[in-house]
Amino acid sequence: MRKALNGFKNLPFKYKILLSYIIVILIPVLSLGLYSFQQSKGFLEKQEQRNLAASAEKIADHLGYKISLYNNITDFIVYNTRLQQLFNNNYKDKVSLAADLKTILVPTITNIQFINQGIAEVTFYTKQGIPEFGTLVLDYSRIADELWAVETEGSYMPKWISRNGDLFIARKFIDIYSDRELGVVSLALDYDQLFKETLSMNAQEYGVLIADENRRPIYSNRPADVAVQALASGRFMKVEQLIANSGWSLQCFIPYDSILQQSDQILRATIVVCVACILGLLLIIWMFSNTLVKRIRHLNAKMKQVEIGQLAVEVSSDASDEIGQLTNRFGKMLKTINHLIEDVYRSKLTQKEAELKALQAQIRPHFLYNSLNIINWRAIMNNDTETSHIATRLSDFYRTTLNKGDNMISVRDELLNMKAYIDIQLIMHEHSFDIHYELDEEIYAFEMLNLILQPIVENAIEHGIDCKTEGRGELHVRGYAEDDYIQFMIKDNGPGMEQERMSQLWQHQSSGYGLKNVRERLLLYFGNTSGIEIESKPGKGTRCRIQIPKYCREQRNGTDQNII
Secondary structure, three states, X not given: OHHHHHHHHOOOHHHHHHHHHHHHHHHHHHHXXXXXXXXXXXXXHHHHHHHHHHHHHHHHHHHHHHHHHHHHHHHHHHOOHHHHHHHHOOOOXXXXXXXXXXXXXXXXXXXXXXXXXXXXXXXXXEOOOOOOEOXXXXXXXXXXXXXXXXXXXXXXXXXXXXXXXXXXXXXXXXXXXXXXXXXXXXXXXXXXXXXXXXXXXXXXXXXXXXXXXXXXXXXXXXXXXXXXXXXXXXXXXXXXXXXXXXXXXXXXXXXXXXXXXXXXXXHHHHHHHHHHHHHHHHHHHHHHHHHHHHHHHHHHHHHHHHHOOOOOOOOOOOOOOHHHHHHHHHHHHHHHHHHHHHHHHHHHHHHHHHHHHHHHHHHHHHHHHHHHHHHHHHHHHOOXXXXXXXXXXXXXXXXXXXXXXXXXXXXXXXXXXXXXXXXXXXXXXXXXXXXXXXXXXXXXXXXXXXXXXXXXXXXXXXXXXXXXXXXXXXXXXXXXXXXXXXXXXXXXXXXXXXXXXXXXXXXXXXXXXXXXXXXXXXXXXXXXXXXXXXXXXXXOEEEEEEEEEOOEEEEEOOEEEEEO
């Protein structure tokens, strides 16, 4: 057996398909032809059994619903507070009793019967010595010797009784506060409305017999003796179903002869179909196996090319079946791999270029920073305070710009870098403009990218204040915390700009290259949680808003951890 399985596993796929179809299709088809009669008979029996069970369940559910409805009505009656008061009251005169019976009992029962047409009559068999009132109130002594009355008193649940063609519900009536027995409530029901209406809708073609908990027939849509004999014989298919909330059982039945009449037609049709299927399948299997295997071989050849490193192979299919989808997905996967390889190559190239530029940028500031220290020392020796101040501010600027090669800098140092640049500009502009700072100390606890604020300030001075033709220039710098972000506002009172010029600030070839660089760096490090916005109107000045997330680093166990 194991050798046969191993041999089958190593067969070419084409032969596997042929053998599989011969085993899976041809043999079952032949078996179906040989045993069609038994199978058709069994199928019909099962189908009829399901239909019979479904009908029995539907009838039982419908009767159970109606029985539950009537049980709920008895709940309403025995727990009705006004009726409880009426039958608990010790009336001293019959006038008051008659008045309460007419104003409480009669309207209540009348409304119940009006809403539920199936209730023919309601009777209270009282033990409280209340005088009899028509058929509504009768003395309990009338039913004291009845078996159903004794059974009713032994339970708090409704008791369904069928007797001499009459159907009614009986329930013990007690004082809900003291559990004292007040009597028994009986609801006489419309026999035909409960049974015939249900059976006429759900079981016209089946025989139905409903029996009580003692197996005594209650109702049948066939003559009762015929139904009992049919169920006792073995020539009928039958299904039994319990009816909820009543203790009754329902049996549906149908003769086997009516089921088997259809099996001969199925047998003849099966033979014709089997012969046609055998002939047609032999042809279809041969054609299908050739077509399917050809496409699989083609895909396998493409995969072998990719396996040896030929990633430029074009793989696609115009078919929409599973093999076509597999081929197209393999082609898309191959294209994605090529794109990823190209992206990784470009990313590595860009990273190397950025590292080279950063190294070059660090060499120049180191030289300038050391040179400025010498100039500052010489200026101090010559008592040239202005030159010393300029050299000191330039030294502060390059010290924070260099930042030991780290892109991240404290907010305090970034603001120091910006202030050093502004101080130098004030000296270069002979203090021709005013600077206003509004900085919250809360933001000093966080870090940010270096050289973010200085390019913005540079643009504000160069394209805003320097272009102002009238009045004194003003530059406002504001920094504050808002929720999980730090906001910076840099505003000038320059001439402003048109929308077209604003859009050019983000392009390489414009003078606003610094703004574009700032935005790209923010997006690279912080993603969409950061951003830069510019608002400007001609004659109204320009305002730039920078948003960055709150960010700080702590050295723990030799690793950097970001805390926001």
